[in-house]
Amino acid sequence: MNIRKTVSTMKTTSGSVTDYCGNFIYADNQLIIIFAGDVRIAPVNFGNSTYWKYEYSMKDHLGNTRVVFAAHSYGQPELLQQTSYYPFGMTMQQQNFYSQNTTENKYLYNSKELQDDQLAGNTLDWYDYGARFYDPQIGRWHVVDPIAHVAPGWSPFRAFYCNPIGYIDPTGMLEDDYGLDKQGNITLLRKTDDPTDKLIALDNDGNETDKSIEVDKGILSSKKTNTVNASNGNDYTFDQYKIKRDDKAKGLFEFVADNTEVEWSLTGVGAKSGTDGQNILTTSHIKDAEIGGGYLKAYGYTIRKHSHSHPYNKFPSAADKKFAESLNLKFPKATLNIYHKGEYFQYAKNGLISVPTIVLPEIEIKVPKN
Incomplete structure (x- = not known):
């Protein structure tokens, strides 16, 4: 040019x-x-x-x-x-x-x-x-973003999400934006060349809301769709996303679970954890079932932990208990959790695992007299 x-x-x-x-x-x-x-x-x-x-x-x-x-x-x-x-x-x-x-x-x-x-x-x-x-004296652009209308929740003059230590803005325009609808479908809204992407929750009419999360480049665009035949004879299709780092995977899992009406699974795979942990996020786009975790177990993945969301209750279903039993037979140290309304509930083949309650003895405090 x-x-x-x-x-x-x-x-x-x-x-x-x-x-x-x-x-x-x-x-x-x-x-x-x-x-x-x-x-x-x-x-x-x-x-x-x-x-x-x-x-x-x-x-x-x-x-x-x-x-x-x-x-x-x-x-x-x-x-x-x-x-x-x-x-x-x-x-x-x-x-x-x-x-x-x-x-x-x-x-x-x-x-x-x-x-x-x-x-x-x-x-x-x-x-x-x-x-x-860009004017570094005020930390703002002097004109509005050329595509500011697609993100009304942000100031059209803001730069670097007001965090210049963590983000850059290579072109002066928005990063790649993806939309998350209520059925768990993730689609590209617009393309840019920033180093991170943004996932925006959509309302029931498909309009963008002010709820969003930053996602490392390449995660959302690497979606893989699988179709499997379940034991009941029905075919199920699910989407999967690979995510490195347990903390980032957990944050994305909670965001999609909190902003959709379907179940999601997050499965930690491989031997490494923490910043080197590999995770697979899956959804079957169904409100009361998610088969991605079962697929990963059946196809030879080493599973260290598994969480799935319940939009409507915290209790494991009969299918959940059966999956827990088969998973722990193969991976005894693997933990299983249900995510419901911002909380995790650990379960096993017999149902929820109660967290031990520690009762402290009563202590009488005497204030000495002067």
Whole structure:
């Protein structure tokens, strides 16, 4: 994509012209920068000749350029630029360093270009995200999101979900949004290129609500649909999603269970747990049955725990008890729970497992007299 930026003043119609041609940037028809990933190649004038200098950027987890250095002629790294930031992108001027031996690198916060051209004696200091410009002084966009109408629950000017330490906004537009209807169907609402997705609960008419959850990229789009023949002779279809990390799987399971009218199962599989735990989320889109857990047991998965939701009561059915018995025969340490109205109820082949109640003895407290 070729883009031209022209900066002029009020006193004259002439000004600087910058052309962006892919990885090549020209200023007034002169090539000034070539980008190759995190490497920037810039021309350096030395006497009557020009040579190309390779500059390397070190970035943090948000893509913020922290340090720019080059290889010195003596083999030692040469510090060219160092930039520190406040959370929403303003730079800490007193802690920054800029060498006169190079052209200033303006691709800073989130690796976006800083627009600091002089306009009537002042600089904007905005960052160009493509869809719109971001102002780090107020932590907001100056114009509304181009597709703000699809998420009325959020301010059209907000950036990074008001959490710049955890999120970025690569284009200035929303992340991938998925809708969750009352029958447990998850469908893509709109496509973006943010690093996370958002699952939005829909009402009975299919309209978006203000209830949503952030989901790692690739989970919702990796849905697999299976059809199996049950022991009663009927065919059942269920959807499954693979999720790494037990805590993230639990959060997503509770969200879908709380916002639908059907049962869901969350099955921890494999030997690892915690941050390395593998989980499979399933639903058969039925209000009083979920066969995904039985499928996983029958097809050779190692099961360490299994939870499924009950929209209407907390008690295990006869089928639940039978499944618990067969599961614990194969995996004696596996735990089973029913999730109902925000609470977990552990059960086994004989029904709910009562939590022991500890009765403390009465203690008489005597206040000493003065």
